[in-house]
Amino acid sequence: MAEATLRTAPLDKARVLQWLQTYGVYAGVALLLVVNIVITPHFLSAENFRTQAVQVAPVIIVALGMALVIGTEGVDLSVGAVMALAASATALYLGYGLLPALLVVALFAAGVGLANGALVAFVGVQPIVATLALMVGGRGLALVLLPQLEDLRNPALASLGSGDALGFPYLILIAAGLALLVAFVVRRTTFGRQLLAIGDSRPAAELAGLPVRRVLILVYVACALLAAVAGVLATARLQASDPTSLGNLMELSAITAVVVGGTPLTGGRVNIAGTVAGAVLIQLLTATLIKHDLPPSWTQIAQAIVIVCAVYAARGRGKR
């Protein structure tokens, strides 16, 4: 249907852009799959899919939180730092058992989220500045807690990182479960709808009596908690806590996934399925180039091209 309209009206630019923003990311994923099936040896093996999926799971989880924040016309740069903080806290408290350690991680993350949210909602600091402060401070705190890489030997943690259920790695099941949960929250809860209204028009949301500050704080807390989950899972997979480099540049990967997935930076709309596909697209792109022995700089250039395309497609929509 959509392709048909495309062919009959090739000059209708607005429509093409609209289509590109909504479905472009899926088309991109499909294209990369087909290309790889044709040109990449052993691409169709279960082992390869498993590797790709396990690698992309943490990015997806962080991007879910990022999508919520971007839906409120904000951005959260502190997600990478929260991952590092989660890694440090896991290493420090793992001695008490996995569950107590996870509880402490959650507390740390909620603290960062509260700080971000309070700065944005009450102090009125721009999200990019508020979360930049926590990005620097959070990573610093992580390094204070645990100055260098530490190997972790905990069977429960190890099985979380590399275990399976029903033939799927836990990492993938958790990421999929969280994606469904976040999509449900956005679509079916008052919180989700209020979040979108605030992102679309904050003055109108305030005058309509919405609890704007509470929603904003909850959004940043949710984003930090999701980043912490990603941090714990990445640590579990590595079987080591690495606060120096874990989560480095993760904020940019997450923002890329969200934007490529068709969620506009101007707020008021959150596309969860697109975000997941966006993360997968970038992962496949990177994997493709690596498998064909292209230098990492090529990967970055390819990513840049994808981002520019996504932003270009979003541009038409931004002007209502």
Place this chain on the structure above:
Amino acid sequence: MAPPAEVLAVRGLSKTFPGVRALDDVDLTVHAGEVHALIGENGAGKSTLIKLLTGVYRPDAGRISFQGREVSFETPLEAQKAGISTIYQEVNLIPLLSVARNLFLGREPRTRLGLLDFARMNREADEILRTYGVRVDVRQSLRTLGVGAQQMVALARAVATEARVVIMDEPTSSLEPREVETLFTVIRRLRDEGIAVIYVSHRLDELYAVCSKVTVLRDGRRVHHGDLADLDRIDLVSTMLGRELGEVRAEGQTKFSGEHLIADDQPVLSARELSARHKLHGVSLDIRPGEVVGLGGLLGSGRTETAKAISGSLALSSGAVTVAGVPLRGGSTPAAIRAGISLLPEDRKSEGIVPGLSVRENIALAVLPRLSRFGLVSESRVDGIVDTFMKRLRIKASSPHQKVGELSGGNQQKVLLARWLAMNPKVLLLDEPTRGIDVGAKAEVQKLVDELAADGLGVLLISSDLEELIEGSDRVVVLKDGAVVGELTGDDVTEDQLMRTIAGEAPPRGTPEEAVTHG
């Protein structure tokens, strides 16, 4: 003495924006040493005229002569260099630079080495500002100054650039009375020095205090010009609003039915002594169930601010609001909404609708928590409410899922009304409910307001459309400069009486009128 020279002469100036003829064949003549009032209501074309004079816009037709030469400014900077300075409502200086740097920005004194001569700059800045009654440390950053003092710096800067014409766009909107006096002293001094001042304001007292000439714009046309002394307040107001005194009007132009049955019991809303800095000075009013109370006054008289103060979205410095006898916690929109107050804001597009969301989501926005259990929205209950109100208000949309931003103004307004009616409010505050919507929708909205009042709602109606205000209201409370100056009741609810009250003549019902100083 020779007659003062024409310093600025505008002939046949026109400007059209897509869909709007903002300025239509306007003339304006300003002489040296003259303070010229430029007045008109919203959309009259004042801002467009100023922007044409200062090179922000290019005219479609017409000529501007400045000091005898025809000019065509490409940028505001060019106009400023030629000698036309403008002071806007909001101070447009650089808050982080020092007061002295701001004053000399772009023309700083230099030392022999070409470096900034700070000593000289600070000394001269101090001298200049003293003449404006501003005594501050000129080395401080500008933002440490009060708004009034900042305005003075802007003014000093504008004049110091050897301006021949100074345009002031509502310069007093953020000034204290004492600062206004200082401003007037400065304006009189400029006048005596032969500088022409174009003064834009809605405060009649100010106009009569400093202006000698007046030009009135309405709907993009010049409708009056001449000596201000020849035009008394009531004529000025009626010229501005486009209503003639004693004009006989055919009844039934609006869809209001007239009188409402008002239960003569306790007011459903009672506002007492609402005050907010620079905006409101002790506004009190009551609304009884079933009553439509109009709020009259010129632009900037505090009508919108009163509605916002009642609805908790404007912070009050003092005052109290009670709803059905229960005091309301001030400054909280959610608290006001819970108490049963609903505000239809003046700026529908940026403060009312959420443009990217659907009609359905917009209608359900405020009432959503009531349609939810444990934070989960009941879609069937939302559908029920949306369906009811789309039918009742005859909202025309392709489906409930159409984006509100794509609807016509009238339908957007109906969506907002639906949002509030779904809350079962006790009091409805309507700020310009029919502005910018087509005639058919306008009639429907007016009829609806009538029906709602008949159902026992208390309604506060703000409208710049005098006819709508008079025919729709049972009583009209008149505001001026953020204070109540009169109230029209019964047979006094007429356009004549309203304009007289706005002009400060014959206040009905013995409302104490503050002393008026004629210039």
